[in-house]
Amino acid sequence: MRELENTVRKALLLSRGYPIDREVIKQAIAFAGPSASAADGAALPLSQQIGCLLDAARRGELEDVHRRIIECAERELFAQAMTLADGNLTRAAHWLGITRLTLREKLAAFGLRPAN
Numbered sequence: 001m002r003e004l005e006n007t008v009r010k011a012l013l014l015s016r017g018y019p020i021d022r023e024v025i026k027q028a029i030a031f032a033g034p035s036a037s038a039a040d041g042a043a044l045p046l047s048q049q050i051g052c053l054l055d056a057a058r059r060g061e062l063e064d065v066h067r068r069i070i071e072c073a074e075r076e077l078f079a080q081a082m083t084l085a086d087g088n089l090t091r092a093a094h095w096l097g098i099t100r101l102t103l104r105e106k107l108a109a110f111g112l113r114p115a116n
Contacts, residue, residue: 013061027052046073075110078103087114 010028011020030052050069056062077096085092093103107114 014056027056071110074106075112078106078110079112082107082112082114089114 007025007028011024014024014027015021030049046069049072050065053062053065053068057065062068078092081092081096082089085095089100089103093100096103098106106112
C-alpha cells in the first residue's frame with residue numbers, strides 16, 4: 001500500500017498540474033525501483049531507470065540520483081540473490097560477500113522477505 005501511495009505522489013509531481021497519462025505513470029513507477037513493474041508487467045531496464053532519474057534531476061525534481069540508483073541496483077541484487085538461493089540467507093550472503101546479519105538488515109531496509 002505504501003508503495004502505491006508513493007507512486008501516486010510521484011505521478012502527481014511529475015504531471016506538474018497536467019492530467020496524469022500513461023507516460024507519467026511509467027516514470028513514477030521507474031522511480032519506485034526495479035521491484036516495481038511497468039504497465040506491461042516487465043521491470044524497466046537499469047539504463048531506462050537511470051535515464052528517468054537523470055531527466056527528473058535535470059527538471060529540478062531530484063538531487064540524489066546517485067543514492068537512488070545505487071539503492072535500486074542493491075534492491076534488485078538482493079532480491080535476485082535470495083530467489084536463486086531459494087531463501088537461504090547463508091548461501092545468498094556468501095555469494096554476495098557479506099555477512100548474514102548484513103543481508104538480513106538490507107532485506108529489512110528494502111522491504112524484502114526471505115522465501116520460506
